[in-house]
Amino acid sequence: MEKKIIIAIDGHSSCGKSTMAKQLAKQIGYVYVDTGAMYRAVTLFAMQNGMYPDEGIREEELKTAVSNGEIQISFKFNAETGRPDTYLNGVRVEEEIRNMAVSSRVSPIAALPFVRSLLTEQQQAMGEKKGIVMDGRDIGTAVFPNAELKIFVTASAKVRAQRRYDELMNKAKTEEEKAALNYEEILKNVEERDYIDSHRETAPLRKAEDAIILDNSEMTIEEQNSWLLEKYQEKIKE
Ligand code: DC
Numbered sequence: 001m002e003k004k005i006i007i008a009i010d011g012h013s014s015c016g017k018s019t020m021a022k023q024l025a026k027q028i029g030y031v032y033v034d035t036g037a038m039y040r041a042v043t044l045f046a047m048q049n050g051m052y053p054d055e056g057i058r059e060e061e062l063k064t065a066v067s068n069g070e071i072q073i074s075f076k077f078n079a080e081t082g083r084p085d086t087y088l089n090g091v092r093v094e095e096e097i098r099n100m101a102v103s104s105r106v107s108p109i110a111a112l113p114f115v116r117s118l119l120t121e122q123q124q125a126m127g128e129k130k131g132i133v134m135d136g137r138d139i140g141t142a143v144f145p146n147a148e149l150k151i152f153v154t155a156s157a158k159v160r161a162q163r164r165y166d167e168l169m170n171k172a173k174t175e176e177e178k179a180a181l182n183y184e185e186i187l188k189n190v191e192e193r194d195y196i197d198s199h200r201e202t203a204p205l206r207k208a209e210d211a212i213i214l215d216n217s218e219m220t221i222e223e224q225n226s227w228l229l230e231k232y233q234e235k236i237k238e
Contacts, residue, residue, distance in 0.1 A: 002236055004030075004131035006146075008139035010205065011153030013193045014160040016216055016224065017135045020153070022083055023225045024232060025133040033075070033126055035136035035143070037086040038119050039110040040097035041073045045088055052105060063114050073122070098171075104189055107196035110137075116202050137197055140208035149235045150211035151228065157194065159217045161187035 007030070009021045018034050025032035042062075046052040051061045065071060075084035076092075085094040096102065109115055116138075123143045126132060134143065140150035155163075165183050172178045197205040207213065212231060216224045 004129070005148035005235060006127050006130050006144050007133045007232065008144050008147040008150045008208075008211075009133065009135040009153060010137055010140050010151070010208070010211065011214075012155070012157075012160065012190075012205070013197070014164040014190055015153045015155045016163065016221065017153045019221060020224050020228050021133045021135040023221075024228050026082065027229060028232060029131075031126070031132045032084060033123065033132060033134040034084070034086070035119065035123055035134060035139065036106075037075075037094075037097060038073050038122070039115070040102050040106050041086055041088045041093060042071055042115055042119070043102050043106045043109045044093055044097050045071050046109060047101070047105065052109075057108060057112070059112065062112070066114055066118050071118075073119075100185075100189070103193075107193050107200075111196060111200035111202065113202045116142075120203075137205040138203035140211050141206060142203040145208070149231060150208050151214055151231065152207040152211040153214045153216060155215060155217040157187065157190050161190045164190065 007021075007024070009017050011017050013036075018036070021034075022032050024030070043052070045065070046057060046062050049061075049065070051058040051065070070089075072089050074087045076087060077083075078085045078094075085092055086097055087093065120138075120143050123134060123136075123139075127134065127144060136143070140147055140152070161183060165181060165186050168181055168186075169178060172181065194205075214224065214227065219227070
């Protein structure tokens with residue numbers, strides 16, 4: 001049997017990390033974990049429980065909820081989409097965690113050390129048996145510093161904002177939802193998240209020394225998928 005490895009895919013937001021990570025996991029029969037979804041689920045929890053008013057996060061309340069084990073995040077494979085769906089305390093939240101309200105509030109939540117240590121621990125447990133493709137910001141640096149294959153993905157902010165706009169446009173069900181989408185606002189959100197994610201104190205977004213860089217600004221999804229598959233195949237031959 002082929003050896004199983006850990007594949008860590010880090011990089012900026014909306015650069016197509018999850019698309020390529022999901023595709024690779026499917027192709028090689030690995031488990032895929034979207035760690036951004038976990039930070040988003042914690043954000044949604046805080047919003048739903050009055051811990052994230054406009055003035056800012058009620059850190060002490062959130063910390064208590066975390067230590068009381070009130071935030072349970074899990075993934076269940078959805079046979080219809082062929083992808084895992086995110087559950088927060090047993091409730092499917094896959095669409096809610098992707099909306100703009102959560103997107104614009106998640107970075108400050110992801111900067112909280114007690115949130116990071118909770119999720120990092122859960123992510124490490126998920127990778128115990130290897131055979132996992134995990135995407136995020138600190139997988140190759142903090143979660144699995146010994147991952148066998150590390151990729152750092154990036155693309156220009158404009159290209160990423162356009163991709164996110166197209167994705168949301170495709171998902172929008174009504175004309176109102178479509179009309180509410182604003183490219184400039186999305187670009188601003190992408191740039192803000194880049195800044196907060198790279199400047200926070202705990203586990204900031206940075207390339208691991210041994211990560212391979214992939215700038216996919218000029219690549220199609222098919223091109224990046226085959227690039228990644230090739231890197232995986234090279235690695236398991238070593
Ligand atoms: O990948 P995403 O856009 O769904 O991530 C949402 C937010 O969570 C983003 O602001 C970065 C943060 N995040 C993080 O800090 N560490 C991770 N491993 C994954 C995501």
